[in-house]
Amino acid sequence: MTEAKPVLSVRDLTVDLVLGDGPAAARRPLIEAISFDLKPREILGIIGASGSGKTVLSRALVNWIEPPLAIAGGSVTYKDRNILTLPRGEMRALRREIAYVGANPQGALDPTLPVGRQIVEKLRAVAPEIDRKEAEERAIALLDAVRIPSARSRFHEYPSQFSGGMMQRALIVDALVSNPAFLVADNVTQPLDVTVAAQVLRLMRELTVRFDTAVVFVSSSLPTVAEVADTVLVLEGGRVVERQATKSLVSAPTHAYTRELIGQIPQLWTDTSAPAATAEDAEPVFSIRDATRSYKVRKRGTFAAMSTVRAVRNVTFDVFPGENFGVVGESGCGKSTLMRLLSRLELPDSGVVLADGKDVAKLSGKELMQFRKNFQLVLQDPFSSLPPRTAIGAILEEPLRTHGERNGKAIRERVLTVMHEVGLPASLYDELPLGLSAGQRQRVNVARAMVLAPKVLIMDETLSSLDQTEQFKLLKIFEDLQALHGLTYVFISHDLAMVRRVCNRVAVMYLGEVVEIAGNERLFFDPGHPYSRALLSAVPTLEARRYKPEDCLLEGEPPSPIDLPPGCSFASRCPNVFDRCRVESPALTVRGRSDFAACHLVDPHGETARELVEEPA
Amino acid sequence: MFILSFLARRLAQGALIVFLVSLLIFTLLRVVPGDPVRLMAGGMAPEALIEQIATEMGLRDPILVQFGRYMGGVIQGDLGQSFVRPASGASTGGASFSDSTRGERAEVLTLIGDTLPMTLQLAALSIVFALIISFVIGVPGGLAPGRWPDRVAFYLSSIFISLPNFWLGIVLALLFSVKLGWLPAIGYHGFAYTILPALVLAVELSPVLIRTLTSSLATIMTESFVAVGAVRGLGRARIVFAHALRNASVPLLNILGIQISGLLGGVLVVEFIFDYPGLGLLTITAVLQRDFPLIQGIAIVTSAIFVFINIAVDLAATLIDPRLEY
């Protein structure tokens, strides 16, 4: 077979960052001497860490380089023409054949106009010969093809009424509606939840086959790229360091950087050194009993009617001393509300939260102080949670002073000890937090919680903004602190790989309910709830999957937590759904000795009923 | 559905506002010094007669009783009669005391009804002028932040804001009417008489509009949908006019709503200078003559107009940007 002529040829492409004006301007290359070909129908993956220049590259491919960036050399050839030097008007005509989807779906369309209308507008802007009626039909057909439910009515809805995943699909439609020759997808799955991201990936693959489109798929996550791409380009420091077919890249990386990347990818199933479940005979430090929390919101378009958002529903679990307890779920599942209940920022509408056996709602005065000291919260965002104009030492001293410590010398000593423990050099004591890296800021946050010598740390997505290397280091510190002080951790996270590494027991939340509580090993190897399986099937990983998305993951997104229908809340997306699920909510049922799952298929006598629904191997 | 509930809610709020304004004006008018009956009857009228008229007119009842009686009338569309003006037209009062009975006095509603359309015409024209001025100056400014069109917009709006309206009115009248003879200025004998006063009001309105438009357009142009729009293949003109301006017009509308409410002061001055027979002129004479019912009537009508304008502005804003639904 002869090699097909490439759709796109990139030769020696260099893009500079230009600072200042005129000939004296300082130029620094962001990407340098990049060359590759994109074959018809190929999906080419480009992988690189943040700062590797992958977004710059993906924009250069669609001729979207704006000051302070400038093309310093090289060419991007499409249909024998270098698109980088085309005049504006001709370039605009080419937009029909060159499409781009970015990482920020919510900002990509005008918020004041219906989504469908904007897709039609774009189609008619690049292909004026298509009349409005036909353009509309085409857009609706495509919205349907990317499985947007009731596409015809969704067509008239506004961007703010679309969820992130839905919006990303709409933008893929927007990109494909003019039948482009190639599509640049820049980090499209990054803002999405795992199950939704997995659906979008599956969609990308289908569409390239169906529409004959070549795709440049850019991402910072190697497992994600490996999921879709035929060939992968590894970008480091603005240069291509390796190019291989996906399979051989993963199995036999040649460049050191690629090996490092692969080494950092957490493993869910291969690595068997997971923390074991803890003994449950001790008194629980935390015990949450049937807690429910709802919010009232005004119904859209009504006079005074209210709807109830049930953020947390009938949640019950215990956390035992010295264990790492994980709470996982996707956005909107109620884990943040749960965190607010645990840290007594809010009280449950019904049910109780017991800390050390005492109802937190009834605490006051001294006891409340004691609770605040023992149960510390570490927040998600390392950038906005530190006062910018206070020295780090002073930030760390403050909680001690609030809790009545007066001896200046003792305070200083305590702060320095804690700084040492979390790996902050003592020289930072008098510095402002401005110059700190994300990892250091997060350490300051942890130290701020640690100075009071708490018993429990509640971590709300504490590590999710850090890169893998930093995460590893912090997790190591957490481990050491635990060994030293007998701490208990509650990790609230969407990151299953992290949970797999550190947590003894895990609660899985869906739509405000805990659908499964299981020991680490059991959850990852024998999950009891179909949703847990769906989550596991969607995690980006390079390993052979235990759970295939084809079997475990249905289309669709979680329904809104407003006015939930009766029955199992997962019924709308469950591959195993049957009649009873729609009328009766399953209760948390014991599986074996200590694990629970809320599904009608769970057999309380030990084993799951998985065999009943899975096809014989 | 949404629109109905929105209107119901806002109209109920509006009715309350109008009611409170009426109560406030009514009370204030009755506690300020100066007896209207003395003014009506003339300086020479005997004290006993004044008391008699005042009692007959109910002016010696407790304020709340008077207010209740008045609002009872207002609900039936009766704003009362002027203290001073006879039904025939010209205002009476001053030194000559005529024993006119109440029936011969002009209806407040008629007085307002005659002048309000004039003022609405003036206001509408000045808003049109102001919008034209601010788009012509503000759009280029917003598209080139930090460069010369932006600076021009800034300087022009600074100049406009520092021109006193009475001064500008006189200068424009001298220039266009006396010197050049292009436009008539004093009185009203046709549409052309509205142009000059409207221009003065427009210059007063436009600085804030220009600044709002420039800054909101500049902000919108940095939003990602603008940059992405170009990559999606939309033309520059389409991005600016169909999308950026659409988004930028929401803050502009809100400011306009506030500005219109502030227009009243300008209307008073401008109508007085150009002797324009509108509501402003009527207000000035009513205040000078202590014509309580007329002042109250004007206050109620104007506050109702403001309420309507603000409802209309908010409605327009939610139609442009559906996220504002609340």
Ligand code: SF4
């Ligand atoms: S109860 Fe039914 S719908 Fe719910 S998870 Fe189990 S099988 Fe699926």
